[in-house]
Amino acid sequence: MLPGCRQANGMLSNHSRSCLVFQATVHSGKNPQSKMALRTVCSTALRTGTDLGVNNARTFVTTAFLCKRISPLGPRPHDNIDIENLESTEKYRSYTRYLKQAEEAKNKSVWWKTYKGYVEKADPDHGAELVDIGLPFYRPRRIKEVKERRQVIKDNKKNAELERASRLRTFKIPLDRVQETWEKTSGPFQIKRLAEHYGVFRDLFPMAYFLPQVSLNISYSQEDSTKVHYGNRLTPIEAASAPQISFDAEEGSLWTLLLTCPDEHLLDNEAEYVHWLVGNIPGGAVQAGEELCHYLPPFPASGTGFHRYIYVLFKQEGPVNFSEDARTSPCYSLADRTFKTVDFYRKHQDSMTPAGLAFFQCQWDESVTNTFHNTLNMKEPVFEFIRPPVYHPPQVKFPHGQPLRYLDRYRDGKEHTYGIY
Numbered sequence: 001m002l003p004g005c006r007q008a009n010g011m012l013s014n015h016s017r018s019c020l021v022f023q024a025t026v027h028s029g030k031n032p033q034s035k036m037a038l039r040t041v042c043s044t045a046l047r048t049g050t051d052l053g054v055n056n057a058r059t060f061v062t063t064a065f066l067c068k069r070i071s072p073l074g075p076r077p078h079d080n081i082d083i084e085n086l087e088s089t090e091k092y093r094s095y096t097r098y099l100k101q102a103e104e105a106k107n108k109s110v111w112w113k114t115y116k117g118y119v120e121k122a123d124p125d126h127g128a129e130l131v132d133i134g135l136p137f138y139r140p141r142r143i144k145e146v147k148e149r150r151q152v153i154k155d156n157k158k159n160a161e162l163e164r165a166s167r168l169r170t171f172k173i174p175l176d177r178v179q180e181t182w183e184k185t186s187g188p189f190q191i192k193r194l195a196e197h198y199g200v201f202r203d204l205f206p207m208a209y210f211l212p213q214v215s216l217n218i219s220y221s222q223e224d225s226t227k228v229h230y231g232n233r234l235t236p237i238e239a240a241s242a243p244q245i246s247f248d249a250e251e252g253s254l255w256t257l258l259l260t261c262p263d264e265h266l267l268d269n270e271a272e273y274v275h276w277l278v279g280n281i282p283g284g285a286v287q288a289g290e291e292l293c294h295y296l297p298p299f300p301a302s303g304t305g306f307h308r309y310i311y312v313l314f315k316q317e318g319p320v321n322f323s324e325d326a327r328t329s330p331c332y333s334l335a336d337r338t339f340k341t342v343d344f345y346r347k348h349q350d351s352m353t354p355a356g357l358a359f360f361q362c363q364w365d366e367s368v369t370n371t372f373h374n375t376l377n378m379k380e381p382v383f384e385f386i387r388p389p390v391y392h393p394p395q396v397k398f399p400h401g402q403p404l405r406y407l408d409r410y411r412d413g414k415e416h417t418y419g420i421y
Contacts, residue, residue, distance in 0.1 A: 134210025214356035242295040254316040274339035303384030313356030
């Protein structure tokens with residue numbers, strides 16, 4: 001018992017009862033958190049019942065009830081680490097050992113709520129297996145690839161001109177062959193990773209993906225800067241007219257080309273605007289296909305940042321009847337251009353398969369205003385605050401009571417010539 005807690009008549013006061021509760025609970029605590037919490041509770045109970053507005057009996061009962069708090073279900077992370085003596089902490093000594101223990105800790109169930117729990121609660125489909133809706137990918141056998149590579153190395157060593165160019169540092173690598181090799185080997189997988197990074201599959205094909213095995217060559221002009229790659233930036237002026245498109249296709253095959261924007265819809269965040277749709281393309285001749293919706297240039301609204309404009313190439317099993325998907329030509333109604341790629345694919349999934357992908361980004365410029373006013377025949381929506389110019393009252397010839405800098409607000413800001421003509 002703490003000294004000074006007993007009264008002369010042998011009765012325990014409210015202060016002494018609190019001292020006993022404080023002493024008992026501190027010795028029964030099993031971790032620093034419980035001790036700190038009990039100290040806070042008992043320090044409140046040390047005040048008299050008159051200060052709290054209740055009698056001494058209620059104070060004691062409340063204190064005893066709070067002291068029976070349920071202890072944590074287990075230690076929190078890093079409770080076993082002595083912060084004051086970090087040198088005694090066991091080291092991993094190798095990355096492999098660290099990775100092994102990290103995987104064990106990741107799969108171990110814990111009693112506290114983790115970030116993974118918050119993500120799974122917010123998105124019920126988080127971690128669900130995605131469906132591959134693309135063409136099957138046939139990788140050649142590893143033994144065959146190694147044999148071909150060894151044969152190429154052997155032939156290069158026998159080539160005297162190649163050896164001489166390499167020794168004199170005049171050897172040039174043909175970039176066209178490098179591009180062709182990349183498209184046939186690791187290119188589709190890297191394009192798929194870029195599409196996942198930009199959220200293309202998430203917005204166009206929810207819970208699905210495909211491997212873009214057909215390479216699309218899209219160019220809006222003869223310059224290399226206007227080509228469409230995988231997330232590069234173009235201006236609406238550069239993409240004002242339909243581009244030139246080419247891709248490798250077998251003779252007699254049919255294709256469908258789609259250009260859509262999942263970020264542009266003005267009324268529905270889940271909908272898209274179709275900018276171009278061509279079906280039943282014979283071979284690689286896009287101009288010979290059936291134009292279901294004519295080309296409309298990008299029109300990202302002012303203040304909405306960059307928009308993604310995505311080209312998707314579908315390979316058809318045969319001729320498809322697109323009478324329900326055709327728009328009147330010309331189509332300048334945004335309501336008629338409202339589109340959803342996933343619904344379009346579900347309607348024709350038995351007769352077509354996504355095979356190619358390319359996309360670029362666009363931001364507002366002056367041509368968008370012309371597209372809204374003259375092409376779409378509507379007012380241009382603006383999603384940013386345009387600060388009006390500062391208003392100044394008409395200039396007075398003989399200002400009275402004005403400061404010396406009165407004339408500065410009416411200067412035109414141009415450099416004066418002072419008689420130089």
